[in-house]
Amino acid sequence: MTRASRLAVAASIAAFALLALALAGQISSRHVKGDPGPRALPVAMAAIVLAGAAAALIDEVRPRSAAAEPWQQAAGVGAGTVALLLLLPVAGFVASCALFLMMMSLYLDSRRQIHPATRLLVSVGVPVALWWIFSRLLDVALPRGLVGP
């Protein structure tokens, strides 16, 4: 990760802590004698996170050699995972998972090492098998979508 990205992460944690501190300050302080109340721990933790993130920000400013790690493929898979979440209630478990596996395996397999038949078998077979195990054997209701499982 570049120094700018690390700085951005530390700044985001500090912003999160600041927001948490502001929200924690609004929690009711109603409590019985001796009890520090429901506000105390969130305020204390938000303050620790804020102080720590501030120190991390200062630490990140120092020049340091760090090897750049690849992340582009992960961003694509992350976007695909978010798409899967959006698709599940609409297309149902089997169809959305089959589409997810097919698209992601194509995306990650740029050299086309996987045989198309294997890809198709895994993409369809795994969601169907999981659907059967969870729905039929374990009686867990999976998202049905608008057209079925």
Add this chain to the structure above:
Amino acid sequence: MEPLLEGLAFVLRPTTLLWIVVGDIVGIFIGALPGLTATMGLALFLPITLQLDSLTAVSLLLGLYFGAVTGASIPAVLFGIPGNPNAIATVFDGLPMARKGQAGVALGGAVIGSFIGGLISTAALLAASPALARFSLLFGPAEYFSLAFASLTIIASVSGASLLRGVVMGAVGVLLATVGIDTMTGIRRFTFENPFLASGIGLVPVLIGMFGITQALDDAARSRELRQIVTQRLGRLFPSIRQLVGMWRLILESSWIGTFIGLLPGAGASVAVVLAYERAKQISPRPEEFGTGRLEGVIAPEVANNACIGGGLIPTFTLALPAEAAAVPILAALVIHGVTPGPLLFTFQPHFIYAIVFAMIVANLTTCVFQLGGIRVFVKALSVPPPLMPPLVILLSVLGAYALNGWMYDAVVAVASGILGFVLKRAGYPLIPLILGLVLGPMMESEFRRMMIIAGGDISVFVTRPLSLLLLAAGVGSLVRQIVHQRRLAQRGGGPA
């Protein structure tokens, strides 16, 4: 002698043995599926036990319990997803071992470690129940708070290269644990009028996300580097006797940690496995190699999590106080079948206790046999083409999170945690303190406030009670030791803050 033989004869009946085996196989299956916990499996099977007598019912549930706890090591080692929170620490060295082509040794070691831990804790249940039940009563709110504080600070200080980032992550975890309704006053915190947030941020979805999805994203990012790793030779399937004998001290200490932590209501196996892992690191001649695929890093948590079963059942049987969530269905089974747990159980129904102890030994043994027998089948999962692994792990993670309650909310939490975990990990922030903060946060807060109410607001009570002081000192000592260590590193050549 008569109650002992009576108990043994009962367990050796074919029907009892058959139900234990059924419980084992179902348990291994449940443990191996991420998101399905032992508690969930036990709860699902509770209605089935209504058709059985009390001892057979408890034997079935014990088989399932041992199977689920041991089975959770399978996805932990093969995919880096702990099947349930008990297998958190198994991932640390299990996955690197699998990637070095030693999945068989890791899985074999996990099963053998689980077997030994289970046997030792069963012996503890038999031998030390009355005495341990009395000792656990020494733990009041101050000691529970101090135990949680010590666990969190020890982990925050040793889990990453930077103490500062470890502490920040631990505090973030505790902060996230405060989301939801405050149990003492009923006041909502950080809920934004959202009904899902009112029930808090679920531990299991976060755990699935931060272990499963984060790892899958990491693999996707490095998919070109991983191409050869998964297809190389698997190596032998079991650790050698010499390796195991060389770990006698580690196994004994991990068993002790598991049994003791299991005994403490609310502490849980996820605490025990992390403590056992850290202890393994401390006594190892090569602590710097932990996290890169050390067998001790797999054996220690697996011994501890199975040892927690026996430890956790001690307060269940002696005080009717389930130390772990998974003990609740077992307690319920006892009550449903008209057995009253408590000290009198030992006095008036000793044959029942002996039968349970023998059932635990048999369940432990059969779990070991079935899982060892099936290792080759599980290891075959590694032949999945590398580009398919990240999407498969993500799919299992989303499914596991969703299956917990049938809520898309849990799947969303898992995915958000996974993406967040990936970013944090890349920026050098350790994830374990965050998860432990989420686990221990509720206990820390409730016990601290309970003690403060009892003491009338006098905070000195935490240092005037010897056991509490000892635990606090252990936590602070760990922080100080790490600060000194990092200063020395920085003086030698610019270590992390």
